[in-house]
Amino acid sequence: MDLRKLLGHLHDFVQIPEKNIEITSIEMDSREVKPRALFICVNGYTVDGHDFAQTAVEKGAVAILAERPLDVDVPVILVKSTKRAMAVLADAFYGHPTQKLRLIGVTGTNGKTTITHLIEHMFKAQQKKTGLIGTIEIRIGDQSYDVKNTTPESLTLQKTFGQMVEEDVEVAMMEVSSHALDMGRVHGCDFDVAVFTNLTQDHLDYHETMDDYRRAKGLLFAQLGNAYYSDKRPKFAILNADDKASEEYIRSTAATVITYGIDNESDIRAKNIKMTNGGTTFTLVTPMESVEVTMQLVGKFSVYNVLAATAACLVSDMPLSVIVEEITKLQGVSGRFELVNENQEFTVIVDYAHTPDSLENVLQTVKQFATNNIYTIVGCGGDRDRTKRPIMANIAASYSTEAILTSDNPRSEDPEAILHDMEQGIKTDNFVTIVDRAEAIKFAVSKAQKDDVIVIAGKGHETYQIVGNQVLDFDDREVARKMIRERNL
Numbered sequence: 270m271d272l273r274k275l276l277g278h279l280h281d282f283v284q285i286p287e288k289n290i291e292i293t294s295i296e297m298d299s300r301e302v303k304p305r306a307l308f309i310c311v312n313g314y315t316v317d318g319h320d321f322a323q324t325a326v327e328k329g330a331v332a333i334l335a336e337r338p339l340d341v342d343v344p345v346i347l348v349k350s351t352k353r354a355m356a357v358l359a360d361a362f363y364g365h366p367t368q369k370l371r372l373i374g375v376t377g378t379n380g381k382t383t384i385t386h387l388i389e390h391m392f393k394a395q396q397k398k399t400g401l402i403g404t405i406e407i408r409i410g411d412q413s414y415d416v417k418n419t420t421p422e423s424l425t426l427q428k429t430f431g432q433m434v435e436e437d438v439e440v441a442m443m444e445v446s447s448h449a450l451d452m453g454r455v456h457g458c459d460f461d462v463a464v465f466t467n468l469t470q471d472h473l474d475y476h477e478t479m480d481d482y483r484r485a486k487g488l489l490f491a492q493l494g495n496a497y498y499s500d501k502r503p504k505f506a507i508l509n510a511d512d513k514a515s516e517e518y519i520r521s522t523a524a525t526v527i528t529y530g531i532d533n534e535s536d537i538r539a540k541n542i543k544m545t546n547g548g549t550t551f552t553l554v555t556p557m558e559s560v561e562v563t564m565q566l567v568g569k570f571s572v573y574n575v576l577a578a579t580a581a582c583l584v585s586d587m588p589l590s591v592i593v594e595e596i597t598k599l600q601g602v603s604g605r606f607e608l609v610n611e612n613q614e615f616t617v618i619v620d621y622a623h624t625p626d627s628l629e630n631v632l633q634t635v636k637q638f639a640t641n642n643i644y645t646i647v648g649c650g651g652d653r654d655r656t657k658r659p660i661m662a663n664i665a666a667s668y669s670t671e672a673i674l675t676s677d678n679p680r681s682e683d684p685e686a687i688l689h690d691m692e693q694g695i696k697t698d699n700f701v702t703i704v705d706r707a708e709a710i711k712f713a714v715s716k717a718q719k720d721d722v723i724v725i726a727g728k729g730h731e732t733y734q735i736v737g738n739q740v741l742d743f744d745d746r747e748v749a750r751k752m753i754r755e756r757n758l
């Protein structure tokens with residue numbers, strides 16, 4: 270591609286090179302640079318990409334996009350923000366892929382992975398080719414790819430959308446993290462539908478205040494229907510009427526607003542929610558009609574997730590009757606309220622609750638059906654929001670017979686210090702601290718009696734434990750199975 274033509278997409282006061290420079294790829298990592306690449310220098314959190322410009326040139330980069338002048342033998346194009354420019358250039362380089370498929374973005378503190386998977390299920394059931402980007406994986410049709418971030422940076426993102434378009438994906442759903450919105454990773458994405466789940470405490474290490482965090486999530490709705498995107502397809506903002514932040518997002522979006530909720534008036538609403546042995550039933554009230562719904566998923570939070578997914582499908586022209594039929598078939602998502610079954614007499618639930626609100630939701634749900642003791646194994650991530658530690662520990666102890674505090678990806682922090690932070694939140698003595706997560710699981714399994722429930726929270730689908738710089742194999746489900754089998758011997 271002609272670099273001069275590509276730079277034209279920046280609509281910026283950019284110095285365009287005098288002669289054509291043919292580029293065949295764009296890279297932000299010098300280690301990935303191939304001949305004829307455009308190398309983009311990004312000043313990161315650990316290193317500054319500008320320091321790798323010379324290496325990139327040695328590996329064949331024919332031009333550099335940077336924020337400051339550099340002494341290299343290829344043209345250096347200067348922009349104010351390379352991250353912002355990268356999003357625009359990536360979108361153009363891969364042929365504006367998000368304008369060629371239906372794109373549904375989901376943001377909010379909890380429920381993003383679950384909702385994107387529920388929507389994927391609905392469209393797949395209609396024989397539509399789908400694409401999915403999120404915490405667990407990237408999936409194109411049935412092919413899955415590993416991910417490093419919930420929302421990848423713009424280059425990977427647009428490349429992935431490009432591949433989706435090539436593979437005839439019709440509908441793509443993606444999780445949009447607040448980090449991604451704040452860092453402009455999704456700046457080049459033309460969303461058709463944006464869904465808001467909820468806003469509760471998390472990531473205060475990054476966003477510093479809840480106001481900042483709320484504003485970052487709001488960028489998705491402000492971006493929706495923005496004139497930057499050329500197509501005239503109708504845009505929809507799907508907002509949770511029971512979450513106060515929605516009031517702000519309603520004001521900031523140019524899209525059509527559809528609300529969903531349980532407690533407050535909303536377009537799509539669930540009434541008469543009842544937990545049953547096999548799941549949940551409720552009346553789904555829509556502006557068109559009301560229908561009785563039966564599903565296998567449990568908990569009020571699951572009803573919210575199903576309402577959000579239903580709204581996203583309805584505005585994508587899926588008939589309500591089809592949606593309701595599929596809700597009945599919905600299975601849980603990997604590591605979300607996932608049961609570990611080795612024919613033991615007690616229940617073991619592995620769940621990805623790693624925020625105060627999600628932990629409380631899960632334990633409230635467990636409390637509704639538990640007839641005996643509840644043991645909750647929980648930890649808090651290192652190098653992450655410290656203020657949630659005592660709160661989560663307190664929630665675990667409040668809802669459980671005994672809370673077992675343990676490690677969850679301590680990363681660069683001292684695991685004992687994280688656990689000490691957690692302990693400060695508990696005013697009772699119904700807890701133990703066991704640093705080693707496998708030992709913590711073993712402890713709960715050895716204690717559990719008939720009809721007890723063990724909740725193993727925080728890691729869900731994760732198959733690792735990050736200690737220092739090491740990524741060690743660890744899967745709560747595998748470990749729980751092993752401990753149950755050993756106990757049975």
Ligand SMILES: CC(=O)N[C@H]1[C@@H](OP(=O)(O)OP(=O)(O)OC[C@H]2O[C@@H](n3ccc(=O)[nH]c3=O)[C@H](O)[C@@H]2O)O[C@H](CO)[C@@H](O)[C@@H]1O[C@H](C)C(=O)N[C@@H](C)C(=O)N[C@H](CCC(=O)O)C(=O)O
Pocket residue numbers: 297298299300310311312313314315316317318319321417418419420421422446447448449
């Ligand atoms: C704080 C943060 O978001 N960091 C992201 C950032 O890493 P970084 O700023 O440390 O990058 P860096 O290592 O300093 O490198 C700077 C630049 O130099 C380049 N470089 C580096 C080395 C080299 O030899 N050559 C070279 O060119 C790099 O490619 C990069 O362009 O850019 C990386 C590449 O895109 C991301 O993977 C990384 O996410 C890290 C892993 C992370 O943990 N991010 C979290 C906070 C995050 O984004 N989380 C949200 C989800 C949260 C949730 O849903 O709960 C997410 O969307 O994943």
Ligand SMILES: Nc1ncnc2c1ncn2[C@@H]1O[C@H](COP(=O)(O)OP(=O)(O)OP(=O)(O)O)[C@@H](O)[C@H]1O
Pocket residue numbers: 377378379380381382383384404419444466467570571573574604605606620621622623626627628630631729
């Ligand atoms: N609507 C919801 N409200 C509150 N808690 C929820 C909701 N949906 C799921 N949860 C809880 O949050 C946990 C994480 O759910 P999920 O993975 O869908 O969220 P996420 O937003 O994708 O999280 P992440 O930010 O880590 O990607 C679940 O295991 C469950 O405990």
Ligand SMILES: N[C@H](CCC[C@H](N)C(=O)O)C(=O)O
Pocket residue numbers: 419623649650651653677678727728731
């Ligand atoms: N996306 C979240 C996941 C947290 C999962 C938990 N297991 C932890 O490591 O804290 C984060 O990176 O903050």
Ligand SMILES: [Mg+2]
Pocket residue numbers: 381382383403404405419444
């Ligand atoms: Mg997720």
